[in-house]
Amino acid sequence: MVALANIGLIPRPVHPTGVWSWLTTVDHKRIGLLYGFTALAFSILGGIESLIIRAQLAAPNQSIVSPETYNSLFTMHGTTMVFMVVMPAGAAFFNYMVPLQIGARDVAFPRLNAFSYWVFLFGALLMNFSFFVGAFPDIGWFGYAPLTTNEYTTTGATDYWLLGLQVMGIGSLAAGFNFAVTILNLRAPGMTLMRMPLFTWMTLIVAFLLILAFPPLTIALTFLLFDRFFDMNFFNVSAGADPLLWQHLFWIFGHPEVYVLILPAMGIVSDVLPTFSRKPLFGYPMIVFAGIVIGFLGFGVWAHHMFTTGLGGWASAAFAGSTMVIAVPTGVKLFNWLGTMWGGSLRFKTPMLFAVGFIAMFLLGGLSGVMHAVVPVDTQQQDTYFIVAHFHYVLVGGSIFGLMAGLYYWWPKMTGRMLSERLGKWHFWLMFAGFNITFFPMHFLGVIGMPRRIYTYDADQGWAALNALVSAGSLVLTFSVLLLLVNLAISLRRGEKAGDNPWEAPSLEWATSSPPHHYNFAVVPTVRSRYPLWDEEANVVEPPPLPPHEEPHMPSPSYWPLMLAFSIVMLAVGLLIWQWHALIGIGFIVVMMVLGLRSIYGWVYEPPAVEAPAAVHAHT
Amino acid sequence: MATEHIEAHEESHPGPRQYVIIGIILVVITGIEVGLFYIEANAALIVWLLILSSLAKFLIVVGFFMHLKFDDRRFALLFFFPLLIMVSLVVVLMALFSTLTR
Amino acid sequence: MYFDTTVDPHRTSTGLNNRKMLMWAFLGSDVLFFGTLIATHLVYRGQSLVGHQEDIFSIPITSISTFVLLMSSLAMVLALSGIQRGNLQTMRLWIAVTAIFGAIFVGFQMFEFHEFVQEGLTPRTNLFGSTFFTMTGFHGAHVTIGVIWLWSLFFASFKWKAGTETALHVEIAGLYWHFVDIVWVVIFGIVYLVGAYGAEDRLLPPVSALGG
Numbered sequence: 058m059v060a061l062a063n064i065g066l067i068p069r070p071v072h073p074t075g076v077w078s079w080l081t082t083v084d085h086k087r088i089g090l091l092y093g094f095t096a097l098a099f100s101i102l103g104g105i106e107s108l109i110i111r112a113q114l115a116a117p118n119q120s121i122v123s124p125e126t127y128n129s130l131f132t133m134h135g136t137t138m139v140f141m142v143v144m145p146a147g148a149a150f151f152n153y154m155v156p157l158q159i160g161a162r163d164v165a166f167p168r169l170n171a172f173s174y175w176v177f178l179f180g181a182l183l184m185n186f187s188f189f190v191g192a193f194p195d196i197g198w199f200g201y202a203p204l205t206t207n208e209y210t211t212t213g214a215t216d217y218w219l220l221g222l223q224v225m226g227i228g229s230l231a232a233g234f235n236f237a238v239t240i241l242n243l244r245a246p247g248m249t250l251m252r253m254p255l256f257t258w259m260t261l262i263v264a265f266l267l268i269l270a271f272p273p274l275t276i277a278l279t280f281l282l283f284d285r286f287f288d289m290n291f292f293n294v295s296a297g298a299d300p301l302l303w304q305h306l307f308w309i310f311g312h313p314e315v316y317v318l319i320l321p322a323m324g325i326v327s328d329v330l331p332t333f334s335r336k337p338l339f340g341y342p343m344i345v346f347a348g349i350v351i352g353f354l355g356f357g358v359w360a361h362h363m364f365t366t367g368l369g370g371w372a373s374a375a376f377a378g379s380t381m382v383i384a385v386p387t388g389v390k391l392f393n394w395l396g397t398m399w400g401g402s403l404r405f406k407t408p409m410l411f412a413v414g415f416i417a418m419f420l421l422g423g424l425s426g427v428m429h430a431v432v433p434v435d436t437q438q439q440d441t442y443f444i445v446a447h448f449h450y451v452l453v454g455g456s457i458f459g460l461m462a463g464l465y466y467w468w469p470k471m472t473g474r475m476l477s478e479r480l481g482k483w484h485f486w487l488m489f490a491g492f493n494i495t496f497f498p499m500h501f502l503g504v505i506g507m508p509r510r511i512y513t514y515d516a517d518q519g520w521a522a523l524n525a526l527v528s529a530g531s532l533v534l535t536f537s538v539l540l541l542l543v544n545l546a547i548s549l550r551r552g553e554k555a556g557d558n559p560w561e562a563p564s565l566e567w568a569t570s571s572p573p574h575h576y577n578f579a580v581v582p583t584v585r586s587r588y589p590l591w592d593e594e595a596n597v598v599e600p601p602p603l604p605p606h607e608e609p610h611m612p613s614p615s616y617w618p619l620m621l622a623f624s625i626v627m628l629a630v631g632l633l634i635w636q637w638h639a640l641i642g643i644g645f646i647v648v649m650m651v652l653g654l655r656s657i658y659g660w661v662y663e664p665p666a667v668e669a670p671a672a673v674h675a676h677t
Numbered sequence: 678m679a680t681e682h683i684e685a686h687e688e689s690h691p692g693p694r695q696y697v698i699i700g701i702i703l704v705v706i707t708g709i710e711v712g713l714f715y716i717e718a719n720a721a722l723i724v725w726l727l728i729l730s731s732l733a734k735f736l737i738v739v740g741f742f743m744h745l746k747f748d749d750r751r752f753a754l755l756f757f758f759p760l761l762i763m764v765s766l767v768v769v770l771m772a773l774f775s776t777l778t779r
Numbered sequence: 780m781y782f783d784t785t786v787d788p789h790r791t792s793t794g795l796n797n798r799k800m801l802m803w804a805f806l807g808s809d810v811l812f813f814g815t816l817i818a819t820h821l822v823y824r825g826q827s828l829v830g831h832q833e834d835i836f837s838i839p840i841t842s843i844s845t846f847v848l849l850m851s852s853l854a855m856v857l858a859l860s861g862i863q864r865g866n867l868q869t870m871r872l873w874i875a876v877t878a879i880f881g882a883i884f885v886g887f888q889m890f891e892f893h894e895f896v897q898e899g900l901t902p903r904t905n906l907f908g909s910t911f912f913t914m915t916g917f918h919g920a921h922v923t924i925g926v927i928w929l930w931s932l933f934f935a936s937f938k939w940k941a942g943t944e945t946a947l948h949v950e951i952a953g954l955y956w957h958f959v960d961i962v963w964v965v966i967f968g969i970v971y972l973v974g975a976y977g978a979e980d981r982l983l984p985p986v987s988a989l990g991g
């Protein structure tokens with residue numbers, strides 16, 4: 058409102074604390090915390106959705122929820138966990154850690170970074186807002202057209218789904234550009250590409266995947282939007298449209314998206330393992346190279362999600378082949394991780410437990426993935442619980458375990474306090490057990506024929522016992538997550554103080570204080586090796602914090618990222634209003650376009666920092 | 678100082694005169710394309726000639742107007758890597774939808 | 780490793796400018812936006828059941844608008860050349876020419892859309908209408924944004940001093956502008972000319988020539 062009140066020259070906000078300081082922040086660490094907190098909040102929502110699903114399926118012929126509600130539950134569980142939990146959790150870590158790991162004071166475009174977060178948050182809220190106006194989306198997380206066109210949907214919830222996803226995608230694209238430039242351009246002196254910590258490397262690859270994979274999704278969503286709002290024909294089969302077009306475009310995005318979800322976890326594990334094995338990463342260049350190959354090949358395997366659509370022999374064979382090939386670099390990574398631990402002096406702290414758990418669980422998920430490269434096997438397993446088991450091993454046993462390793466590893470850096478090891482170990486073992494009890498039986502359920510996305514089943518189908526076991530497992534899993542929340546709360550209140558480098562880790566983020574000053578490093582470090590804090594321990598004494606007048610000039614907070622993100626999500630809202638009343642909707646859209654344009658001009662013409670010295674501009 | 682800089686610049690970068698020549702070349706290629714369009718001949722030949730002439734114009738604009746020929750190779754990588762992926766996707770999609778043989 | 784107090788905070792690791800790298804990364808991404816649109820148009824080629832398709836194109840008129848856009852690209856590079864020589868007047872002149880040519884191109888497109896609608900082809904008519912209007916409309920939106928950007932630079936430039944910083948503003952806008960131009964080169968070549976070649980013979984669209 059302050060920003061709207063005076064349209065003239067608006068001074069940059071200067072609040073050091075309070076709500077406005079968070080709304081206008083451009084500090085990568087604060088933005089990282091915002092992403093992390095948001096991911097945690099949505100994980101509770103997505104978790105509750107999955108618990109209702111498990112309650113409904115715990116016994117045959119139950120009717121805890123209606124079939125329609127059940128559809129909404131699995132749709133929103135999937136969409137929430139992919140786009141509002143795992144992606145922002147990865148973003149939380151790469152926002153917070155990447156600038157620290159490369160010895161930078163912030164990202165290349167701090168305001169763009171804030172914009173990424175706000176536009177993501179608004180998109181997520183818009184999608185979930187559909188709950189308050191009637192119905193939750195019920196179309197599956199992949200939203201297959203033509204089933205999502207007006208003809209086949211009964212509620213307007215699909216509009217919220219597609220607009221929410223579209224808006225969130227803008228945030229992902231912006232984050233991709235920002236982190237690609239940051240990692241390439243903002244490395245400390247001496248930090249060559251091949252000296253970067255693996256987490257930073259994997260973030261770089263993820264950044265390019267976001268840049269390249271989101272456009273096809275954005276265009277596919279635009280087609281669907283035009284079909285639904287303006288009666289166009291992209292998915293209108295009676296006008297000659299191909300019912301597979303959406304599937305192709307969605308999975309061209311969808312498979313790289315899987316790597317967007319898993320590569321940050323792989324990066325975390327590749328940083329955690331050397332630290333707790335006290336030994337350099339085995340085959341560092343091979344892991345980097347494998348990551349690049351995975352990112353590249355990820356664009357050539359999408360049709361393995363479509364083997365049962367009748368692609369034809371040659372096409373199926375080609376995509377089966379590329380899918381088998383992409384398993385090779387993944388296997389290379391697994392052996393490198395084992396090689397890292399081999400002969401190391403292992404310390405099984407909680408981060409290490411999760412990292413090792415990641416290796417084992419991701420291996421299982423990877424192996425069941427390769428099975429789907431075999432077309433006849435895939436045909437047998439398509440749309441059964443075997444697939445559900447497979448991708449939960451990849452996304453929970455893989456991504457979430459990796460992210461948990463990261464949380465336990467970096468929490469002391471982010472808060473300055475240690476987490477309880479005792480609670481942490483309980484958390485790990487309960488989560489490990491609960492996860493396997495929940496998802497391992499699903500393999501069997503799939504093979505004996507239980508289809509996905511059915512809201513109930515009969516007692517005589519022979520699925521009851523395993524389903525009861527699965528539902529029991531989900532309770533154990535839930536309990537373990539509660540232990541995590543307790544652990545976090547205790548740590549914040551009275552956790553043991555963490556020093557600068559509690560794990561004796563080798564990378565730059567541990568060279569500054571915990572939590573770091575807002576300017577990260579009092580002076581910019583110069584790097585001479587891949588493991589600077591191990592190789593030159595004697596030189597690593599972070600100078601004392603700078604007195605206020607000597608602090609480096611950091612970019613000032615700004616209203617405009619928030620305003621621009623707001624105007625963009627309101628454009629989407631304008632489309633929804635348009636459906637209800639054309640004139641009001643168009644008027645609303647015009648107003649929001651003006652606000653958006655105003656925000657862009659405000660953004661471009663505001664000074665880079667409050668009372669920044671003129672010399673600062675010279676080189677930017 | 679300033680003039681020295683400009684002279685050094687001139688050696689590697691085209692100047693206005695070269696830009697105008699490049700512009701004329703682009704117009705000529707476009708003229709040839711439109712001419713080809715009105716020729717009744719082997720369809721395959723004409724189609725391939727049209728594709729190649731578009732490619733030529735594309736590379737001339739990218740190379741000279743966007744300076745990629747003279748600029749840092751890493752910029753070229755940022756642009757041509759996505760282009761490679763996209764061209765492959767277009768060809769594969771056309772093959773999958775049987776557009777090429779229809 | 781040691782802590783160095785002498786590092787210039789504005790130096791980049793690659794020596795490449797942040798904003799220019801951002802623009803190139805964006806253009807790489809935009810390749811996939813336009814590529815997906817063009818791919819969809821191509822795979823739906825000849826699949827429409829009713830209404831006009833490529834036969835509706837007026838190649839002479841589109842050739843003129845293509846010429847206008849090519850010339851705007853020439854004007855753009857002359858503007859950059861001007862400011863790199865420290866001549867703000869030259870730059871301003873050519874920026875204005877670029878923006879005007881861009882606006883003329885958009886005018887041609889609006890005329891074309893209007894004509895098509897008059898002849899009974901709308902985005903709702905058939906597959907061709909949906910893919911064609913969306914693809915070229917997306918391109919037209921890019922040109923429009925470019926025109927707004929160029930006029931913004933034009934008016935902002937009265938407060939400028941010629942130098943590497945201001946030249947970079949023009950260079951980055953130029954990269955965007957030329958990219959929009961090459962997208963049109965592809966659309967004109969592949970969608971218009973290849974698409975419409977032999978359009979009267981609807982049974983055998985010439986793209987089949989590619990597959991032998």
Ligand SMILES: [Cu+2]
Pocket residue numbers: 311312315358359361362
């Ligand atoms: Cu896949």
